[in-house]
Amino acid sequence: MIVCIAEKPSVARDIARIIGANSSHDGYMEGNGYQVTWTFGHLCTLKEPNDYTDAWKRWSLSSLPMIPPRFGIKLIDEQSIKKQFAVIERLMQAADGIINCGDAGQEGELIQRWVMQKAGATCPVKRLWISSMTDEAIREGFQTLKDQSQYQPLYLAGLSRAIGDWILGMNATRLYTLKYGHNKQVLSIGRVQTPTLALIVNRQKEIDNFKPEPYWVLATVYRDTTFTVTKGRFISKEEGENAFKTIEGKPFTVTKVEKKEGKEQPPQLFDLTSLQVECNRKFGYSAEMTLNLVQSLYEKKITTYPRVDTQYLSDDIYPKCPGIMNGLYQTTFSGQAPYAELVKPLGGKALKKSKRVFDTSKVTDHHAIIPTGVVPRGLSDAERHVFDLVARRFIAVFYPDCKFSTTTVLGEVRNEQEGDTVEFKVSGKEILEPGWRVVNQKTKEKETEENDKKEDAEERTLPTFTKGESGPHTPTLTEKQTTPPPYYTEATLLRAMETAGKFVEDDELRAALKENGIGRPSSRAGIIETLFKRHYIRRERKRLVATPTGIQLIDIIKEELLKSCELTGIWEKKLRDIEHQKYDAGQFVEELKQQITQIVNDVLRDNTPRQIIITEEPPKAAKPKRTSSKKTAIKVGAPCPLCGKGTIIQGRTAYGCSRWNDPEAPCSWRQPL
Numbered sequence: 001m002i003v004c005i006a007e008k009p010s011v012a013r014d015i016a017r018i019i020g021a022n023s024s025h026d027g028y029m030e031g032n033g034y035q036v037t038w039t040f041g042h043l044c045t046l047k048e049p050n051d052y053t054d055a056w057k058r059w060s061l062s063s064l065p066m067i068p069p070r071f072g073i074k075l076i077d078e079q080s081i082k083k084q085f086a087v088i089e090r091l092m093q094a095a096d097g098i099i100n101c102g103d104a105g106q107e108g109e110l111i112q113r114w115v116m117q118k119a120g121a122t123c124p125v126k127r128l129w130i131s132s133m134t135d136e137a138i139r140e141g142f143q144t145l146k147d148q149s150q151y152q153p154l155y156l157a158g159l160s161r162a163i164g165d166w167i168l169g170m171n172a173t174r175l176y177t178l179k180y181g182h183n184k185q186v187l188s189i190g191r192v193q194t195p196t197l198a199l200i201v202n203r204q205k206e207i208d209n210f211k212p213e214p215y216w217v218l219a220t221v222y223r224d225t226t227f228t229v230t231k232g233r234f235i236s237k238e239e240g241e242n243a244f245k246t247i248e249g250k251p252f253t254v255t256k257v258e259k260k261e262g263k264e265q266p267p268q269l270f271d272l273t274s275l276q277v278e279c280n281r282k283f284g285y286s287a288e289m290t291l292n293l294v295q296s297l298y299e300k301k302i303t304t305y306p307r308v309d310t311q312y313l314s315d316d317i318y319p320k321c322p323g324i325m326n327g328l329y330q331t332t333f334s335g336q337a338p339y340a341e342l343v344k345p346l347g348g349k350a351l352k353k354s355k356r357v358f359d360t361s362k363v364t365d366h367h368a369i370i371p372t373g374v375v376p377r378g379l380s381d382a383e384r385h386v387f388d389l390v391a392r393r394f395i396a397v398f399y400p401d402c403k404f405s406t407t408t409v410l411g412e413v414r415n416e417q418e419g420d421t422v423e424f425k426v427s428g429k430e431i432l433e434p435g436w437r438v439v440n441q442k443t444k445e446k447e448t449e450e451n452d453k454k455e456d457a458e459e460r461t462l463p464t465f466t467k468g469e470s471g472p473h474t475p476t477l478t479e480k481q482t483t484p485p486p487y488y489t490e491a492t493l494l495r496a497m498e499t500a501g502k503f504v505e506d507d508e509l510r511a512a513l514k515e516n517g518i519g520r521p522s523s524r525a526g527i528i529e530t531l532f533k534r535h536y537i538r539r540e541r542k543r544l545v546a547t548p549t550g551i552q553l554i555d556i557i558k559e560e561l562l563k564s565c566e567l568t569g570i571w572e573k574k575l576r577d578i579e580h581q582k583y584d585a586g587q588f589v590e591e592l593k594q595q596i597t598q599i600v601n602d603v604l605r606d607n608t609p610r611q612i613i614i615t616e617e618p619p620k621a622a623k624p625k626r627t628s629s630k631k632t633a634i635k636v637g638a639p640c641p642l643c644g645k646g647t648i649i650q651g652r653t654a655y656g657c658s659r660w661n662d663p664e665a666p667c668s669w670r671q672p673l
Helices: 009-019 079-093 106-119 135-143 148-180 193-208 237-247 272-283 287-299 315-330 340-346 381-396 449-458 490-498 507-516 521-533 548-556 565-579 585-605
Strands: 002-006 023-025 028-031 034-038 044-046 073-075 097-101 125-127 214-222 225-229 252-264 402-415 420-433 474-481 537-540 543-546 648-650 654-657 670-672
Touching: 002 009, 002 079, 002 106, 009 028, 009 034, 009 097, 009 135, 034 079, 044 106, 044 148, 073 079, 073 106, 079 106, 097 106, 106 148, 125 148, 148 548, 148 565, 148 585, 193 490, 193 521, 193 543, 193 548, 193 565, 214 237, 214 420, 225 402, 237 402, 237 420, 237 474, 252 420, 272 287, 272 381, 272 490, 272 521, 287 381, 287 521, 287 648, 315 340, 315 381, 340 381, 490 521, 521 537, 543 548, 565 585
Parallel strands: 002 034, 002 097, 097 125
Antiparallel strands: 023 028, 028 034, 044 073, 214 225, 214 474, 225 420, 252 402, 402 420, 537 543, 648 654, 654 670
16 A cells, blocks of 8 residues: 655645545545545654753753754644544555655655654655646656655755754753843744844834934926936035025026837746735735745645745746646636736737746746646635736736836036036836736735835826927925835845845846845745744834844844854755755754854853843734634635634634734634644
């Protein structure tokens, strides 16, 4: 008998249906020579300090650093997990072979390897590796099963990450709690968590310490068009007033009219981070909510594997694209086909194949997030929003470039008596051929007024000016003030984490810096949520604000190693290199052991008095309404049973309300899977 093990019951059911295991049993399905069982995400975890020795049960500075001679795993202490593991263990011990059907990524590999180790499996193991959950993808995956040994580097990278986080987190948290928290406040320190918090705290300090300075801007209105002085801002009022006097009452003359035509390429396909950024910007969704939504779309076979860090497709996906387009053409929501008119112009001819889209060399395990071609059914509003972004981005990459004309007009006002000349400039952009932009026409849904204004300013069309023309104008001198840097939002924080603290908008430059980002795309949402749960940060509408506890924690940490974006980024690169067999996992762990030993010694030698961290009371969640002692019947997309305004969405471990993260009226309803 061949045992297949998936990461979720829903995934196991799909696999069982395809391979003919149609007989249901407690904890597994059977048939056609297969037994298909499942985990609930992580069933196993690394052992805790007290599992190694009684000496580590009590928190004590003298016991640090805690470094086990050999790391071990244990079953998570939950009854449902113990029951399911007993089923898995029995099946695996009697199996002739195992097929690892876990999510095709580092975390999925680690989850299933630990379960197999804990169950004492000794039979041969094959790996199912697929990028979507469509029936076709599952069938193809079973026809091309790989030997599990091919994914050993992936497992070693995941194991190294888990051990590294244990070494740093367990030791540094106890160290700082005992040394500076006086055992009254647990000070949570993490390899990725702490540098991320440092980004927010440092930005907040910049804002708090910012002192606005006045400056003056000279502009003039000629033929209903505002021209701005080319010299830039004046730092003194006197200087601005002198320039104003120079041009007042003197004619404005156009000195140059320049037109340039340009092209704008379609935006690249989504990776997880760029999708989270766009969902936060457009809809205000948190990073974790977006991850849960796109994971749900993946499990419903509607989009491809979400936990990816590439924006490219491999060349073998190109032949499948017309079929995906056909699925989008047939898609309807509320009786309307939103993509039919967009797909029509692409029909009847070969789709464009661009290196910005198809580049096998830039795809490792999985390609960018795209639709699968399966026509979506029964999506919640939130799921439909995410799907719409993915679908439109996929269609757009096959459209032609947007062609535009940029007009720059230079003018001057000359004071013949004083011999002074003040130069002015205005630019305007006119769309000649919208190309891919027709796919991303502005929608009223959740588009911010600020973004609309910005786009209108960029695309304004200027009147026709002629070189040498002259006439009256109306000058203005406006006093303004310098402004502090903006607070981080989840969108801008994700970008900063992706590029190790360097906020970068340019797609290509951002891709070059990804090698040294903080955390993996799949883990960043969880890191941000951890900071909320620890009450180190809070939300103020879209802004992320550090709490006094968070600020003091970063202030108390003098070891740059613990809060350095760049260094953490280098660690992340080493983990990726382990995955690609360019770096040794053992060496990575040894380096971390040396680093934590150095940190412990440095902190213990520190005799500087430090302020005790402020304990903040977490905000009290609204009590759920009592309806019945029975569990709510779950239907993804149905109205939330608590607030009635949101819809039910499915995460990795629980169902929840789509409004759980609403800054105005969050809903606390949650039910485990």
